[in-house]
Amino acid sequence: MATHASVSTGWKSLDLIIDHLRRGDNVVWQVDAIDDYQRLVTSFVNNALVDNERVVYLRFARHLPLVEGRIDRITIHKLDVEQGFESFSSQVHTIITNEGRDAFYVFDSLSDLLHVWATDLMIGDFFSITCPYLYELNTIAYFAILRDRHSFKAIARIREITQVLIDVYNYRGRICIHPIKVLHRYSPTMFFPHIKRKDSLQPVINSVDASAIFTHLSRHKTRVAHRHLDYWDHLFIRARNLNESNAPEEEKRDMVEQLSRVLMTRNKKILALIREHMTLDDFLQIKVRLIGTGFIGGKSVGMLLARKILAEDQSRRWQDILEHHDSFYIGSDVFYSYIVQNGWWKLFMAHKTREGYFDRAAELKERLLEGRFPEGITEQFQLMLEYFGQSPIIVRSSSLLEDAFGSAFAGKYDSCFCVNQGPPEQRYEAFEQAVRQIFASTMNEDALAYRRQRGLDRMDEQMALLVQRVSGAYRKYYYFPEMAGVGLSHNPFVWKKGMDPKAGMIRLVHGLGTRAVDRVENDYPRIIALDDPLVKPLSGMKDIRRFSQHFVDVLNLQENRIESEPFENMLDRGVTATVELLTVRDTEAMDALRDLGLPAKDQRVLTFDPFLTTTPFIEVMRSLLGRLKEVYRHPVDVEFTINFNKAGDFQINLLQCRPFQTIGLGDGSPLPASLPEASLLLRMEGRFMGGSILQPIDLVIFVDPERYTRLTLSEKYGVARLIGKLNRSIVNKETAPTLLLGPGRWGTHTPAMGVPVHFAEINHISALAEISYRDGSLIPDLSFGTHFFHDLIETGIFYLAIYPEQADVLFNRRWFLDQPNLLSTLSPTDSPLAEVVHVLDVRDAGLVIHSDVASQQVVCYLSGAATASANEPQPDPASSP
Template sequence: MKFEKASTGHKGLDNIINYLRIGDNVVWQVDAIEDYIEYAKTFANVSLKEHKKVIYMRFAAHPPILENQDVFKTYVLDPSVGFESFTTEVHRIITKEGLEAFYIFDCLSNLLEAWATDLMIGNFFQVTCPYLFQMETIAYFAIIRGSHSFETVARIRETTQLLLDLYNIQDKRYIHPLKVWNRYSSTMFLPHIERNEDMIPVTSSAEAATLFKYLPKHGFGNVKRHLDYWDKLFMDAENLLYNKDSHVEASKYDMQKMIEQLCKFMLSREKRVLELTTKYFTLEDLLSIKARLIGSGYIGGKAVGMLLARKILHNDPRINWDDYLEPHDSFYIGSDVFYTYLVQNGWWNLRVEQKSKEGYFKAAEVLREKMKHGKFTESIKEQFLQMLEYFGQSPIIVRSSSLLEDGFGNAFAGKYESVFCVNQGTPVERYKQFEAALKTVYSSALNKDALEYRLKRGLDQADEQMAILVQRVSGDYHKKYFFPFLGGVGFSYNSYVWKEDLKPDAGMIRLVLGLGTAAVNRVEGDYPRVAALDQPMVQPLGNMEDIKKYSQHKVDVLNLEKNKLETVSLNKLMWEKTGIPMELIGILDYETNRKIREYNIKEQEAWILTYEKLFKDTEFIPIMQNILKTLETAYSYPVDIEFTVNCLSDNSLKINLVQCRPLQTKGVGGKIDIPEDLDEKTLLFATKGHFMGGSINQIIKRIIYIDPKAYSNLSVQDKYALARLIGVLNKLSADQQDAPTMLVVPGRIGSSTVSLGLPVTFSEISNMSIICETAYEIMGMVPDLSFGSHFFQDLVEAGIFYVAIFPNSEETLFNIDFFENAANDLKDILPKETRFENVLKVIDTQSQIQIKADLKTQNLKCYRIV
């Protein structure tokens, strides 16, 4: 670092501070922007005379500091894009301009209009100032006195090289250096009065009395100065609410403007979400949310969706929803805490690197690991502790609630983590468990699937702050276990109809006993109950043997003794007599119970979960229909919800609505005419039902086929290697429109058990147009029709058509000869992967293959065009 001197352009100021040094960041604390402008212009002009490159960073609404575009280089920035995007762009500019550029920044206090919190201004300065220092620059900044908390000013003072107080009192200007790094004189830190070009230390009692008489009005005596801008905003909201104006119309206008402002700063930046929140939330609602908010910033999409859905229902006059809905008990960790965690642990440069094209995935791996081991500030830790004291030893769940999550067009379903904290043990143990869960969720913002998802949707440069939703787990104690009676997901539009007479717009649900994890995820060898809400008793299965086989056999619970999430068998729960009202959701398994009696096993009963009595004899189905349609009407868009159901002592049901988001769907579309008289030799496959993603009429240009027998003979290591190879081919199939590709695999896509299917991640199949899971029952590889799971929602959202093929079914035709005899282009595309030639085929169809499916008739045919 050079210690070359530079002039401020003001002789007296140069004398006070012994000139500027290369690397100095200079922060001016002023009462009016006009005072800062004059000194900034003086510095810019003298720097130009000395042949320095002067850069003006323009982002505020105040008058421009530098106006001559011919001599000053100006960058116009938009703070409303968010802290991360704004800060990253500033760093990009500094990098581009290189060493020894001189900078004039607009007033930092104006960033409050976009970000609302002092915390983020402190974060911005704390990451930008050291980089400017490293680039051997000199930079001028300003803040408005009294607009920031002592904590923010302290962070700025700690980071900057120079902090100067500038007062204008009765047309006399005073400069009071508060910090001048690496320089000292006997009068340097006294206030100085400006007289022409000189700066005279204030030593006379008369001058000092005039100055210090003024100070309490703007500094030490003003209690509000201790508060963050964020806190002042909510104080104003409380005053508005509890001290209403006598003029009713004016008061309504002021309150609506405050609602809009608070929604903009705390709930969302997305236009359609903001329209809904400002329509339904009252000022009381928003202040109630603030009372449960830790830190500042947004509460994130998942929290907003949950609260908004509840508010929409409670505003519905047709039903008294208090009779049916369980109150939520939630806290919110603001999105600003996430960025502050990165900044104060010294990881911001790594975050900037991760935003680059080269570091997008590579730097993410490093940062993700670091985020699991960072530290929180003491003030934030204290708020965490108070929240945990509130919950006591009740189980809680720490859920992702990022800015982009659960919005219109980008659901991020299942992309980020949610972690159960069973919350048993001493306060110290419970805090450690909570903090580990929080760091797990934070680090999941950088997992590969999430990064791939953002990249594919053009969101890789968007702000994606991770807010957190902390909820009391809905449920009850069942001896040593804690879990809700039922957990489930609901869809107001059923993209997965499996019979001709089912109505897609009637909606559907997936339901499980216990925690709802198995309702949202595809689970190996276990099946939730899927119900179309117009015909809930109709299952996509045949006989009782199938109903038993494809039902739930395992239950996710919280084990209070082991202090962890656990999956136990349904039979074990029955053995332990946990008090579940099984007659409401199941029927006795007479065949298994007969065997139990033959073995003389006492006090054990086997059940098959069918939910018949729940659907027929309770209000559950009408309630779910009402919830989904009411929310869909309010959103003017199909919705997807997560919920729990608890059965009270009087056998009444209470539903806890824990999540709501816009549902990405594919409609029925127009009727697809499917040829009836095709020669079987031209068919690749045909099926009745078992497909998802709406109707389709698509030419296929490439087929990727995995031979089931050859795959089953691979080692476990080679099966994983083959999955990675599919990921490579997926990247080569990046354009779904120009090169539509069909992937045909045995068993289950994305299986974590390699004997049941191909262990790919979603990012490794994200560019496919069509995915086919084929049954190879000899080896136990059977497609898993997990209608409505996160996996299948990913397919719908990515525009991927899905079909399950059961070759042994009477309603299915599968032309194995076509796939076995087709030419293999693998060695031409990936010459180094010929070891998999007997397992994997890449078939160039010459655009002679077409697939057609009609959602209404449930007919599907894939055939050669002749």
Template sequence: MACAWPRRKRRFVHKDKREGAGMISTGDKGLDQVITGLQLGDNVVWQMDSIDDYRGVVLPFVKKSCEEKKRVVYIRFANHKPLLKSSKNVVTYRLDASEGFESFSAQINRIIRKEGEGVYYVFDCLSDLLFAWSNDLMIGNFFKITCPFLFELHTIAYFSILRHRHSFMTVARIRDTTQLLVDVYHHKNNYYIHPLKVWNRYSPTMFLPHIRKGGRFVPIASSGDTARLFSSVFKSGERSVKQKLDYWDRLFMKAEDLCSRAGVSRAKREQLAGQISRLIISRDEKILRLAEDYLTLEDFLTIRSRMIGTGFIGGKSVGMLVARNILLKEKTLQAEKFFEPHDSFYVGSDVFYTYIVENGWWKELMAQRTKDGYFRLARGLRDKLSGGVFPEEIKEQFRRIIDYFGQSPIIVRSSSLLEDSYGNVFAGKYESVFLVNQGTPEERLAAFLGAVHRVYASTMSEDALAYRLKRGLDKVDEQMALLVQRVSGAFHKGYFFPDVAGVGISYNTFVWNKSMDPEAGMLRLVLGLGTRAVNRVEGDYPRIAALDEPLLKAHAGAGDARKFSQHDVDVLHIKENAFQTVSLDDLLGKKIDVHLDLIGTQDHEAQGADGGQEPRWIITFDRLLSQNGFRQKMQKLLKALEKAYGYPVDIEFTVNFKERGEFQLNLLQCRPMLTKGLGSRVVIPDKIAEEAVVFASSGHFMGGNISLAIDRIIYVDPQAYCAIESQSGKYDIARAIGDINRQVSDKEKCAAILLGPGRWGTSTPSLGVPVSFAEIDNMSVLGELAFSGNNVMPELSYGTHFFQDLVESGIFYLSLYPDNQGVYINHNILDAQSKTLSEYFPQYKKYEHVIRIFDVKDKGVRLAADIMTQKVMCYFSETEPQKG
């Protein structure tokens, strides 16, 4: 069944303007007598059998209004023939409802606000919105937010719905909200009206059916006549059993019928599958083509059986489902032999907007969507989204999820409309919440609702809003659907986690050795939950493996192997009912049953130094990558997805081992990955004087071959930054960088290099500058400097959400290790007199010794990098480096 929502009584009080206004004519004297005329603020809904019937009540109303020189606004959005023509007193607004509920509703809101008080409106038939939105729920939502606004401005508005096209629940919601609801019938050459609701007016016969006789409507007072009329009318209409169903449900009933019948043509099935695909998969034509190729009508029925509410299932869900089917259809891969079945539920995108509408926050959302309110009002709306109430009908469906999963751990993941699409992946912008899922059913439901609130509230996070604004998506419909998944893994002595989790990328732009092929792809692997694979984690390093050279590491020696490895593991603690991070040594000390022979290498040097009897381990995944066919399968898998998508892809996955070490893989996510490729070879000059070099390095960069003229260098001095004792001072540096970033604004006009200690974007200020990505997104080049005195180290964050941000923003990344061979930093240049920070931002004068700004436009500064030689250099030169 479609979502049902509780009916709520509405009391509108604006007597100051209504009193003394007098009766306003419908243009039909007989109708005026029945309903005692119209009043300012009235929303009038006509329920009828045809558009011609609606036109029959609209034209007299508009004619009368024009005679009285009233301004009439016609809202045109439907496929049916126009109801009105524009004229001196009639203005037409043409809208496209297919752009989505929010965009459409926001445009209506702006029109009403612009037109002001006392305007008369005629809307096209609301039933036509079913073709754009697919379900009654959103039509009800649209009416609930539009009708009160029209009432407040003392307008009169005409709407219509077609009989038998909407569920009883939808009609009830409209009836609750409107001031007038009138049925119109044609039967046996007679014309009838039947007022069902007339607010603030009453007569003894008002709510009886009326038959037109001449210019009057005469009430049908006889029970026999009334019974005969309605029995005949309903016999000619659709049976009431079907009208209890939403349009959405009827569509899936049709799909079920086609799937159950033999002999139905393939074309007919594909046509219906395409229709459904546009309602639950995407509006993106590229994604729709993938769905057409890899999702069947049966797949859509399976999705529907696990859906809460209606609408789109969102990009993350679509990516997971399409990718799994791509791989299952790739016969040479034999994925069915090593795939875990997915076990997911989907909360439709319509539930998100209904949550907002039902809690009365729509006006605030519209105010937040304005230029002035975009960031300013987001925090308040985020707080509200964190604590709203769901209707009991939806809560009951959420209980279904809780009952189904029992006490198995689950994760509630964002799956917005735009997420994981071509060009906009929203990596890490929205929340995903692990639930250990222990306790009573009531406690588990409460935790689940809290997780849903958190994901919904994350739509108002500064990073998410800045991301949308940067990509011109701030006015685009972005509803939040949810993907609810069973957490992949196993119980390990009170903990729950997978043996391996990771990220796979089909095109490896981070190659650190000449022998590597970017086309081979790469993996980023961790023990435990995948949070440490997709996020930059302070003091910890996942294993990065190039799939053509899986055992070739970016560091050398046992000391480096130990240092640049995983030291902590993210797990779900069953008894504590909480997500936790535990040290690898503590976890292994509990003698948990993990396949250390596949994921680890014994650290004999550390064991000898400790003098202990127990073996020490470094998580390297060396054996997994070199045996059991794992590497080969992952490479084939990534290439199969890349071929189907027509684009490099980025996946998230887990691996769990069976008793004999055979692995099972669970594909959690797949999205197209933006990449510029290597680009043309760049020959780095070898005769540049040392004093003309700003910095140079071998390796440790990503972003392909590059030759870029630099206009500005922003340098955060590592020693001065680390000497700042207070946390607040280090956060001041981050805010200053954000202001500098905003001043840059357009990287096409000002190519800037940002250099600073440790990890940009860290949550631990002692390890780097704690900026948000929105505070560095206008940079052209981002450099991280090692500062060994304070153990502040960069991290090549390939495969993380941070990496996705760099790629999407076109930012070249490099890390500089001053103690490494082949690395040079010219401190004479970076310590030289620069434009003082206070010239740009007087409020940061006290940090002039920490942040230096060099404007080098027209001074011949250039950054050049070449993948094949693994060299990068920033230098002063009067000539460009040669291109090969």
């Protein structure tokens, strides 16, 4: 608690007017020029040094230093404002914490922060989190703001928070001091303007002088009546005027550069693409649909940039192929203001510490689901929802770091469908809750681990949002697109010799795209190689039927929610209008029904073959991915939907575009010409992802499929947590490369289909294998293009799908079971699971994984001393585990 002891400003006359400063005071000087502020700082600092007070100067502005010449007696901290609000505020918070109680602070002009933040909102947020902390530590702090640079609303917010606010201006060549707010002090003349005469300040109290000076001030204020606008608004007014003028193109490009750095991104590679392709008019169109201020985030930037690149491409009439969009953008500043204005900034700073990074995040996540939005933002939310009416919308994460080169954040943050049915109040509340949920998803454990693993945990990661009309059509009481998918300009999963990885691939589904981007339970989207679209990584109608899409994600307008409907039911109800284009007839299933004496109703399998062969879709997607890859100078990954217009032509809605991370693109070393059967642990063709590698393995974690199926539900979850514990013990995957093998799908939500780990529980693994086990539903998911797939790619994890029951696959399960199991030694409390989870130290065995993309071969073999001891009868290559 502050002690409120009197302190001098260094100017006795001013001390008398405001009854001195009090410890705990934050003092804001509103000045015409920095020189005026510097004179006030000089008096304050000189007096503090005489009284042996600790003086701390926070230097961050572009103006000249305020305390130059006395740096030997003053602690100076030079701060970096370029990294954004969170980084800057965190630096200040840390300094104040370390300096402790009773220090005297001088801050550079807060107005200078506008050149980076471009908005009063963030300056107000910074002031509202910093000043109470300074007050709590019994300090005195000087701040300055330049007159006419800020909106009335911003000044009002500063006035409300600070203890002392004083106007400083010049009147007929003399300095005038006008206290506006002085907390807990009062005198009959305190709040009059005071004119400096010699060294004293004299109140202007007679009517002649008072009317003259206030007339002067009112004229000045009339000239600057535009102050009700934010700096942000002025920036775009200048941009609009410039765009409508005959100014040189170079001047307009300079404005594009300025706007890019406050609206789009800080990523240098993306900025270069924006400079090359986007115009001033593009930015003005974004501003019309922007709620709040700040960055629109990586997902929004990627979508807009990709659309602009294609619009410039003269090789096709993209305006006829691409569906138009009318998206809205919720600026990143709204996220921080939501935290600040709900009083959670201290908790947020506690989360940013090393010890609180995960622990405090859980508490913050709960808070983020309960907050209130500022009134000005809720009004804009309401206007946006009135625009969309009752059309279904989707609220998508679009954080600062998302969808950039090197950090896709695929699936780390939430996206929420708002079916948007019902009365306006209900629709509005559902939308607000969707925003809260996505804000809260910044504290998801997987997202936090992802940021830390990539060294991004100390960087600003504000959450902007992209609000889009759901692409699709009404079908009875359902709403969904005909098709949706993910497209990759580089195909990391070539399953046939001669297939060209550079041609790209598509993962395609019927209905909403959730089944294209997420690993779904017991369902299989269509994988399409763009150089050979009809070739499937399966053979025979039985496999095609089994490994096809059986459920369709739709929006149920009656129930006001997203649902997964069996495709067969949708056929029976006549909901799917393009049956002949999306499916092939399953004559085998129809014959089987006849043999059983049952009605042989029409049986269909979603293969999309007719659509792929009778439309130019494949050619269009090759062009789309090829053009974007060419401009990005990097492989790309897109999300899209497909609908049909009245003429029956398909149209693509391009929802997202981001740089696609690839691994193992080199040819690698050739596979050994021959290997002793005794040394082989695995040999198969295809069904791997990660390119050509030669990876030594030091540690193996093997979850035995047969014994896993016998576990109870809680024991299966126990296996998942144990895998996470073992994963965390791998300090460095480079020095301790680890192979993880287990049944079915890693990361499934259904333990009966695999081990239900979070990705953060396997992110230190070097190679990951999913093993098919025919007794049960433990089938790998070749989920190329999903969020899980992106995690594997970005983390550099080599992936294998092993089908031991197939004749061309050799898998020596017995060898893994016969090696000494270290689990009980490493984690005695987990000994009961030692029959299921085997941890093997294979450094002396020389275990190696070797793959070759050209031949589509992969082998895992022993190259060390243990090879000799492996000379025992080997299992039949076709045997199951």
